Amino acid sequence: MLISWMELIVISLASFRLTRLIVFDKITEFIRSPFFVEEVEVNENGEEELYYVPKSGGINHFIGELLSCYWCTGIWSAAGLCLFYLQWPAFATPFLLILAVAGIAAIIETIIQRYL
Numbered sequence: 001m002l003i004s005w006m007e008l009i010v011i012s013l014a015s016f017r018l019t020r021l022i023v024f025d026k027i028t029e030f031i032r033s034p035f036f037v038e039e040v041e042v043n044e045n046g047e048e049e050l051y052y053v054p055k056s057g058g059i060n061h062f063i064g065e066l067l068s069c070y071w072c073t074g075i076w077s078a079a080g081l082c083l084f085y086l087q088w089p090a091f092a093t094p095f096l097l098i099l100a101v102a103g104i105a106a107i108i109e110t111i112i113q114r115y116l
Contacts, residue, residue, distance in 0.1 A: 001086060011085060014096040015078040017103035023073050035064035 003011070021028055036052040043049050054064025066072050081099075085092040 003085075007085070010096050010100045011078070011081055013101075013103035014099035015074065015081050017099040017106060018077045018081065019070060019074040020103075020106065022077065023067060023070050032067050035060050035067055 022031065032052070035055055037055055039051045039053050040048050041051060052068070054061050054068055066076070081092070081096065085096060
């Protein structure tokens with residue numbers, strides 16, 4: 001099944017936002033926390049920096065590695081959203097539009113923060 005350019009853009013923006021939501025956003029920290037160990041290191045200025053390292057061994061390590069890789073999570077997010085849209089377009093469309101609009105807002109905010 002082929003999709004239109006507009007559908008591709010919406011799904012792409014939705015995938016971008018969903019990936020950032022899963023990998024970086026504070027609101028989904030509860031999803032990531034079972035798969036990471038917090039490590040504190042002191043940098044050259046004497047300041048403490050917090051790092052999240054995937055837990056060792058088994059499925060926790062695998063999921064931790066997946067969640068720490070933006071590109072890996074992006075592939076799975078894109079696959080899930082595409083399958084959701086192709087299987088149930090009527091249910092997926094509102095969800096995709098919300099994520100796509102949020103993705104555009106995130107891009108605009110990044111540009112404003114960087115250049116203004």
